Amino acid sequence: MQYQHPDRLQCAILDWAGTVVDFGSFAPTQIFVEAFAEFGVAVSLEEARGPMGMGKWDHIRTLCDIPAIAERFEQAVGHAPSDDDVTALYERFMPLQIEKIAEHSALIPGALEAIAELRQRGLKVGSCSGYPAVVMDKVVALAERNGYVADQVVATDEVPNGRPHPAQALANVIALGVSDVAACVKVDDTTPGILEGRSAGMWTVALTCSGNALGLTHEAFRALTAEKLAQERARVARLFEASRPHYLIDTIADLPGVIDDINARLARGETPQAS
Template sequence: MLQTPYRHSRHYHGPVQAVVFDWAGTLVDFGSFAPTQVLIDAFKGFGIDITLAEARIPMGLAKWDHIAALGQLPSVDARWRARFGHSMRREDVDGLYAAFMPLQVERVAHYSTVIPGALPVLASLRERGIKIGSCSGYPRVVMDKLLPHAAAQGLEVDHAVATDDLKPGGRPGPWMALANVIELGVSELASCIKVDDTVPGIEEGLAAGMWTVGLSLSGNEVGLSLDEVQALPAAEVETRRRRAANKLAQVGAHYVIDSIADLPAVVAAIALRLARGERP
């Protein structure tokens, strides 16, 4: 019997079914300060000073991985070796993580004000029948503190995945994004949009076969509070916006916008592309 190779010829022409959001720097915490400032404080408890810029470099990873990646930065490694006589070991990462977690649980709500525009954008998605998923580099114990704090401000999602909910691991792998697909009952990966302010978060969406939208001004790449952004000269804001947008675009983000407030136009554009049979 002659067998011909299988060819995938089906094209999806349906609507956007789901948007999967990151949390810090995306839905809440303009500038993404809760993860970074607490990391600075945790390292300081071990006698190691790290800068905010250093703390932001591995942003988007699971927090244990984030701490390990910080320890591998040449500048941080030099300080660690000067103090302890060796590079950071696994047990050192465990110790830092154990010190970090209570601080993160205690302080996450302090930083997690809903980002302007998030509530009307989520409402508009629901009006269109689009499901709202989410995932985070935060572990479950932090998410359990963050979710009711966000709900008290009017922000609720249909599903939330924490980085330690799944055994395969966190970003940049696709697992948290795909867990949302399963839980939300999405039938087509191409109908999903991943929205994130970090490089690992964009890579996560791409690995999951989703459209990806990077956030420049509200997130980790600019790393300023809303008040700080508004106080800058327009030319400086544009310089920082362009630098952040270029970084997110270079790793493959299909679209880059300032913040979640600008998302509806992108959702509409992706819906038109899906209607033409385009895929991410």
């Protein structure tokens, strides 16, 4: 038996918030701010966005490890944030998230059309998220009402390790019967999500304008001047540099062109691991 290098993509694994739904990725970030506030701890939206893409418990732990936030927590609560405190914050975060997820459930403009084009090119559509399953159930149901159904959904608490580990992406590969990780592309708006794809041996596409890094509504994004947009693209590109995405595009609407380019590279014998 001889190894057969894939000559076409078989699967796209898409993130959810900031990638397919919730332009600007506001649903998770705003709830972090509100959950901390209920403990008397002020956390800015910008601070809350920092670890985006990780599982939510890990996200809260990372926020609590930031010295400025840890100091505010200690002033409010009387001790440094422990893992028990992180769990208490997480347990408050979860019902708030479930309650308010519908407020930020709109599909990103162009998402349905782009995904339809991927399917026309023969790709399966996998998905994963930093949300746990209890939140993903609601996200998936809301997306279905708006016309989007992924072939596979893997929540962060359905694998041993969430992002930046490759487990969620690889769980999609197994469930969808993909023959080679080099025939997959991971699309995400966060550094942990790109690292997930890289660690899984996949092609990776980072979204610069629809997600957490830019952090604007679609209306605010469209209102940016050409000069300001260029500055923001450059800033976000710098944020992604260390994770080494293969491609940078504004939103998922630009993805079909990238798929064509990756297919051409695969046909030439190129691999994501070597790029």
